[in-house]
Amino acid sequence: MTRTLxxxxxxxxxxxxxxxxxxxxxxxxxxxxxxxxxxxxxNPAILSEAGMDFGAVFVATCLAAxxxxxxxxxxxxxxxxxxxxxxxxxxxxxxxxxxAGFTWQVGLGAVFLSGVAFLVLTVLPVREWLINAIPRNLKxxxxxxxxxxxxxxxxxxxxxxxxSPATLVAFGDLTAFAPVAALLGFVVxxxxxxxxxxxxxxxxxxxVTVAGWLAGEAEFAGVMALPPSxxxxxxxxxxVGAFEWSMVTIILSLLLVDVFDTAGTLVGVATRGGLVGRDxxxxxxxxxxxxxxxxxxxxxxxxxxxxxxxxxxxxxVEAGGRTGLTALxxxxxxxxxLLFAPLAQSVPAFASSAALLFVASxxxxxxxxxxxxxxxxxxxxxxxxxxxxxxxxxxxxxxIGFIAYALIKVAAGRWRECPGAVYLVAxxxxxxxxxx
Numbered sequence: 234m235t236r237t238l239x240x241x242x243x244x245x246x247x248x249x250x251x252x253x254x255x256x257x258x259x260x261x262x263x264x265x266x267x268x269x270x271x272x273x274x275x276n277p278a279i280l281s282e283a284g285m286d287f288g289a290v291f292v293a294t295c296l297a298a299x300x301x302x303x304x305x306x307x308x309x310x311x312x313x314x315x316x317x318x319x320x321x322x323x324x325x326x327x328x329x330x331x332x333a334g335f336t337w338q339v340g341l342g343a344v345f346l347s348g349v350a351f352l353v354l355t356v357l358p359v360r361e362w363l364i365n366a367i368p369r370n371l372k373x374x375x376x377x378x379x380x381x382x383x384x385x386x387x388x389x390x391x392x393x394x395x396x397s398p399a400t401l402v403a404f405g406d407l408t409a410f411a412p413v414a415a416l417l418g419f420v421v422x423x424x425x426x427x428x429x430x431x432x433x434x435x436x437x438x439x440x441v442t443v444a445g446w447l448a449g450e451a452e453f454a455g456v457m458a459l460p461p462s463x464x465x466x467x468x469x470x471x472x473v474g475a476f477e478w479s480m481v482t483i484i485l486s487l488l489l490v491d492v493f494d495t496a497g498t499l500v501g502v503a504t505r506g507g508l509v510g511r512d513x514x515x516x517x518x519x520x521x522x523x524x525x526x527x528x529x530x531x532x533x534x535x536x537x538x539x540x541x542x543x544x545x546x547x548x549x550v551e552a553g554g555r556t557g558l559t560a561l562x563x564x565x566x567x568x569x570x571l572l573f574a575p576l577a578q579s580v581p582a583f584a585s586s587a588a589l590l591f592v593a594s595x596x597x598x599x600x601x602x603x604x605x606x607x608x609x610x611x612x613x614x615x616x617x618x619x620x621x622x623x624x625x626x627x628x629x630x631x632x633i634g635f636i637a638y639a640l641i642k643v644a645a646g647r648w649r650e651c652p653g654a655v656y657l658v659a660x661x662x663x664x665x666x667x668x669x
Contacts, residue, residue: 242558246310251508251555258312261554262562264434265314268545268588269563270580271390272298272316273570276537279322283330283337285536288461293536295567296463301528301540302564305557308520312559313502313546315528316567321490321539329483335474341466341533342475347487348529348539354492355522366654367500371634373599374614376501378621378630379544380596385622387589390582391415410450411583414441418587426551426591434552434588442584451584455575466536486665490626491539495525497627498542505596506550544627545585547592609645613638632662 239255242248248255277290294317301315329340367375388394393412397403405412422437430436445451475484502508503515515521521542528540549559600618604610616637621630639659642651 246306246556246558246561248556248558253553253555255558257553258556258558259562260435261312261549261552262559263566264552264588265312265543265546265549265554265559266563266566267435267438267580268548268585268592269298269314269316269543270570271582271585272319272543273567275319276317276322279326280337280538283326283340285337286461286465289463289465289467290537292460292463292571293466293532295460295570296535297528297532297537297540298567299564300531301524302560302567304524304527305521305542306560306564307557308524309517310557311499311503311508311517311521312506312549312554312556313499313521314543314549314560314563315525315540316543317532317537318491318494318539318541318543321487321494321541322537324486324490325538328486333479333483335480335483336471338469338471339474339480340538341470341536342472343480343484344487344539345470345472345530345533346475347484347491348526348533350484350488351491351526351529352523355519355526362654366652367496368610368638368652368655370603370610370614371617371638372500372504373602374617374634375497375621375631376504377597377599377614378618378634379497379501379547379627380593380599381618382593382621382625382627382630383544383547383589383596384593385625387415387586387593391586392583393586410445410448411581414445414450414581415583415586415590417441418584419590422587422591423594434548434591437591438580438584438588441587442580445581445583446579451581452579454579457573458575460571463536468534469536470533487539491525491529491541493631494627495522495542497621497631498544498546501544501596501599502542502546502550504599505547506555508555545589545592547596548588551592551595609638609641609647609650612641629666632658632665635659636662 242255273291273294276294277287280290281287298316305311305313305315325340329335330337391411392405392409394402395405418437418441421440422433425433425436446453499521525542532540603614613634617630617634620633621627624630635655636659639651639656642648
């Protein structure tokens with residue numbers, strides 16, 4: 234029975250063809266889930282500040298992640314997990330509700346309309362054209378930039394760096410438990426990887442998690458609990474209320490952020506996993522974009538902000554994940570979260586930070602492959618990589634990169650080398666930075 238199931242999975246997800254195994258895909262799925270698991274706590278915490286019920290949003294978060302990741306597995310066969318995005322939930326709460334004064338119901342209506350727009354652009358297929366038109370050196374810069382962005386998030390969550398009024402960023406208390414645990418976890422993961430140990434990321438994360446429990450620095454919240462009722466946010470969106478002129482820029486902002494956050498994640502993770510074709514294009518890209526668009530629509534109905542592909546999927550790719558079976562496992566783990574929420578919430582931030590730091594160090598290698606002999610190609614790639622962590626935004630980092638690429642090519646008298654899609658995207662971002 235087990236052998237039959239393995240053969241079926243191998244055929245369905247083309248596991249052997251991608252140089253992987255069922256066991257490796259399962260380990261990769263668990264690895265990515267553990268790196269993403271913080272969202273089931275953080276997303277409800279942020280959206281609850283907009284007046285939404287914490288427990289109901291917890292369920293909505295899991296449902297959006299399950300549906301979106303299943304679509305990614307079945308439509309695109311990519312090892313990528315989806316869940317409500319961190320930047321999107323912050324924009325929803327602090328920009329739309331608390332900032333602009335709209336109700337969270339109207340905000341969910343705006344998320345739904347942006348999801349419809351995503352879907353239309355995918356069908357046309359504008360999004361696929363945009364992503365495939367990204368020059369190779371910009372793609373490499375994006376992959377490295379996402380790595381640096383991950384590193385910054387990891388060090389911030391673990392308390393390794395903190396804000397400073399004098400220098401903006403400075404070291405935190407490096408003698409505290411969380412920074413030490415995160416750095417030790419990073420060392421364990423890197424050392425085990427160097428020794429060729431499969432599942433090194435999981436081992437490193439779990440080792441510091443258990444250490445945190447034993448030291449009293451992380452709370453073991455239990456194992457099982459019945460999921461809360463989703464009724465307070467389920468189908469509570471106000472689409473009619475979102476149909477007004479003052480919501481146009483909000484919907485456009487949601488659209489731009491999702492399109493380019495997804496683009497950056499897909500390009501970065503697929504490049505690292507060797508899933509990009511020889512022509513530089515992403516195979517089955519439209520399926521991945523349908524998964525992303527559909528997940529945003531389902532998430533708004535369930536009661537959460539925009540759902541997107543997660544850069545933490547790079548952790549699973551580094552653990553060996555190459556197919557949709559990895560995504561299937563991620564979806565299953567989010568399903569279990571509905572029953573095992575206390576256990577999932579017991580993984581502390583410093584444990585996931587250790588994994589993200591290691592993944593960041595791996596993804597930053599993309600800078601080595603830039604065409605350093607051509608300044609019109611290498612310079613925009615470096616700018617993308619630097620802008621993402623400094624702007625604390627994948628989308629804005631991508632925008633700066635596109636603008637730089639177009640302007641440098643024009644100023645160098647080589648404007649014909651720049652694809653038309655790059656000029657279009659550069660113009661859109663220039664308008665966004667100027668007016669939104």
